[in-house]
Amino acid sequence: MPDKILDDISHRRYNTLRGSWILVSPHRTKRPWQGQTESPGVIDLPTYDPQCYLCPGNKRASGDTNPDYKNTFVFINDYSAVKEEQEDYTSPDAQGSLSSLLLQAEPVKGKCYVLTFSARHNITLADMSPSEILPIVKTWTEIYTSHISPKSPLAAIAKPTHLPPSDHHAHVGAPKEQYRWMQIFENKGAAMGCSNPHPHGQIWTTTTLPEEPALELEQLRKYHREQGGSHLLVDYARLEREKGERVVFQNETFLVVCPWWATWPFETMILPVKHIRSLIDLSDKEQMDLAETIAETTRRYDNLFETSFPYSMGIHQAPLDGSKEEFECSSLHLHFYPPLLRSATVRKFLVGYEMMAEPQRDITPEQATVRLQACGGEVYRKTLQ
Amino acid sequence: MPDKILDDISHRRYNTLRGSWILVSPHRTKRPWQGQTESPGVIDLPTYDPQCYLCPGNKRASGDTNPDYKNTFVFINDYSAVKEEQEDYTSPDAQGSLSSLLLQAEPVKGKCYVLTFSARHNITLADMSPSEILPIVKTWTEIYTSHISPKSPLAAIAKPTHLPPSDHHAHVGAPKEQYRWMQIFENKGAAMGCSNPHPHGQIWTTTTLPEEPALELEQLRKYHREQGGSHLLVDYARLEREKGERVVFQNETFLVVCPWWATWPFETMILPVKHIRSLIDLSDKEQMDLAETIAETTRRYDNLFETSFPYSMGIHQAPLDGSKEEFECSSLHLHFYPPLLRSATVRKFLVGYEMMAEPQRDITPEQATVRLQACGGEVYRKTLQ
Ligand SMILES: O=P(O)(O)O[C@H]1O[C@H](CO)[C@@H](O)[C@H](O)[C@H]1O
Ligand SMILES: O=P(O)(O)O[C@H]1O[C@H](CO)[C@@H](O)[C@H](O)[C@H]1O
Numbered sequence: 001m002p003d004k005i006l007d008d009i010s011h012r013r014y015n016t017l018r019g020s021w022i023l024v025s026p027h028r029t030k031r032p033w034q035g036q037t038e039s040p041g042v043i044d045l046p047t048y049d050p051q052c053y054l055c056p057g058n059k060r061a062s063g064d065t066n067p068d069y070k071n072t073f074v075f076i077n078d079y080s081a082v083k084e085e086q087e088d089y090t091s092p093d094a095q096g097s098l099s100s101l102l103l104q105a106e107p108v109k110g111k112c113y114v115l116t117f118s119a120r121h122n123i124t125l126a127d128m129s130p131s132e133i134l135p136i137v138k139t140w141t142e143i144y145t146s147h148i149s150p151k152s153p154l155a156a157i158a159k160p161t162h163l164p165p166s167d168h169h170a171h172v173g174a175p176k177e178q179y180r181w182m183q184i185f186e187n188k189g190a191a192m193g194c195s196n197p198h199p200h201g202q203i204w205t206t207t208t209l210p211e212e213p214a215l216e217l218e219q220l221r222k223y224h225r226e227q228g229g230s231h232l233l234v235d236y237a238r239l240e241r242e243k244g245e246r247v248v249f250q251n252e253t254f255l256v257v258c259p260w261w262a263t264w265p266f267e268t269m270i271l272p273v274k275h276i277r278s279l280i281d282l283s284d285k286e287q288m289d290l291a292e293t294i295a296e297t298t299r300r301y302d303n304l305f306e307t308s309f310p311y312s313m314g315i316h317q318a319p320l321d322g323s324k325e326e327f328e329c330s331s332l333h334l335h336f337y338p339p340l341l342r343s344a345t346v347r348k349f350l351v352g353y354e355m356m357a358e359p360q361r362d363i364t365p366e367q368a369t370v371r372l373q374a375c376g377g378e379v380y381r382k383t384l385q
Numbered sequence: 386m387p388d389k390i391l392d393d394i395s396h397r398r399y400n401t402l403r404g405s406w407i408l409v410s411p412h413r414t415k416r417p418w419q420g421q422t423e424s425p426g427v428i429d430l431p432t433y434d435p436q437c438y439l440c441p442g443n444k445r446a447s448g449d450t451n452p453d454y455k456n457t458f459v460f461i462n463d464y465s466a467v468k469e470e471q472e473d474y475t476s477p478d479a480q481g482s483l484s485s486l487l488l489q490a491e492p493v494k495g496k497c498y499v500l501t502f503s504a505r506h507n508i509t510l511a512d513m514s515p516s517e518i519l520p521i522v523k524t525w526t527e528i529y530t531s532h533i534s535p536k537s538p539l540a541a542i543a544k545p546t547h548l549p550p551s552d553h554h555a556h557v558g559a560p561k562e563q564y565r566w567m568q569i570f571e572n573k574g575a576a577m578g579c580s581n582p583h584p585h586g587q588i589w590t591t592t593t594l595p596e597e598p599a600l601e602l603e604q605l606r607k608y609h610r611e612q613g614g615s616h617l618l619v620d621y622a623r624l625e626r627e628k629g630e631r632v633v634f635q636n637e638t639f640l641v642v643c644p645w646w647a648t649w650p651f652e653t654m655i656l657p658v659k660h661i662r663s664l665i666d667l668s669d670k671e672q673m674d675l676a677e678t679i680a681e682t683t684r685r686y687d688n689l690f691e692t693s694f695p696y697s698m699g700i701h702q703a704p705l706d707g708s709k710e711e712f713e714c715s716s717l718h719l720h721f722y723p724p725l726l727r728s729a730t731v732r733k734f735l736v737g738y739e740m741m742a743e744p745q746r747d748i749t750p751e752q753a754t755v756r757l758q759a760c761g762g763e764v765y766r767k768t769l770q
Contacts, residue, residue, distance in 0.1 A: 005472055
């Protein structure tokens with residue numbers, strides 16, 4: 001194990017997926033913590049909350065009433081960050097002027113959805129079995145499919161997901177134009193800015209390709225070109241399986257790793273072992289493998305500090321629209337960014353140095369892996385009824 | 386005012402300084418907030434705290450005792466993220482192997498300092514007058530000077546700062562090797578991961594050029610080459626002075642703006658109106674102007690929500706070592722990244738969408754400017770004695 005020395009010395013690691021560096025200071029965990037502490041995740045909640053705007057049958061800010069849905073339910077965010085219709089904008093600045101160089105703006109249109117994960121107010125992904133998570137995977141797939149450009153090779157292979165009618169999002173309407181990107185994500189827990197514990201995620205689509213996927217796509221394309229047609233994440237998955245040091249869980253289709261370049265203390269990535277461009281590429285069996293992988297990841301998080309573990313999770317995959325090369329070089333994967341560092345209440349702050357200079361982490365990804373490997377099995381608390 | 390439409394529509398703005406985009410959704414402030422709230426900043430503290438490891442005369446974790454300093458005091462962080470001496474590391478991977486591509490690491494050496502801003506435990510920069518802040522500016526300048534490469538054109542013009550002996554950092558010793566970068570920063574407030582309210586900042590130096598300054602330096606060099614020798618931030622300062630819409634404060638030497646591309650709700654940048662490469666370029670008068678600008682910025686922050694306003698602040702300037710082009714293209718400036726959005730307790734969370742896709746803000750920088758312009762004058766609370 002020639003890399004063991006990296007457990008002791010400060011070093012930086014390169015994130016090949018986004019083309020950036022992070023600083024690793026393994027010895028720094030000895031620092032005492034006298035700063036802010038988080039409230040541990042709330043888990044003592046009712047199955048149904050009459051005040052919750054996500055529970056079945058309740059009224060929302062828009063005045064709409066939620067249907068009596070069973071699993072998932074999709075609606076347009078009452079406070080969307082982007083909208084389908086707005087006034088046009090073209091910069092008033094003459095080309096080549098200082099303003100046109102230094103005050104650049106472009107309009108962004110799009111649509112923001114909210115997606116509930118369950119009718120039950122008081123559970124989380126960690127409390128759900130793979131077959132209870134499967135409808136979420138199918139709903140993500142369906143909503144991605146209904147927004148994809150007909151030019152995408154993925155459009156041709158899309159198939160119906162056979163969701164029960166109550167899980168349907170037909171009522172949200174077809175998109176008014178072809179969007180470029182769909183970002184599926186979940187903010188879980190108060191520490192991650194989530195203001196409603198009812199299990200839910202969000203889906204924002206935009207006419208623009210956002211910063212992070214643009215960085216990744218560039219790295220994926222570069223690797224594909226320079227490595228004779230190989231795919232970065234397929235090569236990376238193979239390497240991680242060989243090494244074993246950063247593998248938290250695996251099944252036939254997916255791998256959960258604490259990536260070599262992880263920034264957050266217990267950051268993980270779910271990645272397929274073969275080249276999968278988007279959710280549409282998954283067979284029924286592979287959808288179930290993804291559901292199992294999500295269950296395994298979220299349960300381990302909750303077990304780690306015996307708390308409802310906060311995180312932000314997001315899905316990266318092929319853009320909705322783009323070039324042939326972009327569709328083919330994209331690799332489906334999920335990021336989990338959880339803030340906790342030492343316990344249910346002590347988090348890592350990515351602040352001064354991290355904001356001004358470079359992300360910095362205190363434990364190595366290999367140390368985090370060992371901790372998460374040991375957290376398998378049932379969730380530590382009795383599943384709430 | 387042709388850009389007024391940007392107050393109403395979703396758009397993205399380009400950050401020319403770091404080469405990245407951010408999403409602006411001005412209408413989104415109407416969202417109700419039911420999520421996590423922060424504790425308002427603590428201000429009811431004693432002038433001297435016998436438990437504080439930063440107060441004069443107290444003992445630290447290392448066993449050392451702080452001198453009876455008057456203004457600033459510099460010492461080596463007892464829990465440094467980087468160290469001057471550690472085992473060497475060279476990657477064990479054969480060139481061209483998958484590991485050498487995907488598991489890249491490089492060792493980082495350096496030194497981490499803590500710098501107190503005042504002997505008084507219970508004040509902050511917002512409570513201090515420009516002449517009380519001046520010793521901090523002089524200490525930053527002195528410590529930067531003592532680490533600069535003799536190859537830098539700045540080395541030749543460095544002059545003694547005439548700090549009183551108690552403010553000296555001579556006892557921290559000369560650096561063991563030539564470092565590449567010095568990051569001066571302050572984390573203020575529990576919300577920004579600060580665990581001790583005693584006013585202090587940090588200074589981390591490294592053998593590597595960190596991610597953020599590397600991005601900025603690249604943009605500064607590119608602009609300099611493409612715009613016939615002009616400096617990006619000098620042009621930007623001129624443009625902002627002309628437009629006026631984002632100028633919070635100005636004196637003869639400096640400008641405080643809510644930058645066009647600000648990510649945090651009340652983010653500001655302090656930038657000089659002429660080309661200044663580093664703290665060494667400042668005359669005595671300009672040092673005082675910087676002290677005044679810092680006082681003006683921090684007081685406005687505290688007045689905005691009548692609280693001790695949390696933020697991370699950092700100084701970007703010329704690298705300690707580098708190419709001639711890097712020294713000459715660098716522009717001294719300070720970033721303030723404060724998290725609060727609506728009140729002393731409601732912050733902006735940069736989470737799911739922001740982490741996975743693109744930073745997103747709810748109010749425009751122009752709206753933030755108007756609010757901060759109105760917060761001048763004395764600090765809202767009686768200065769603590
Ligand atoms: O060094 P401190 O103040 O103990 O720690 C604080 O600032 C550091 C530098 O930004 C961060 O890495 C830590 O997460 C934060 O808690
Ligand atoms: O949309 P929500 O859940 O109200 O808001 C949360 O997620 C958004 C998307 O990541 C962020 O912009 C907000 O700052 C955060 O509080």
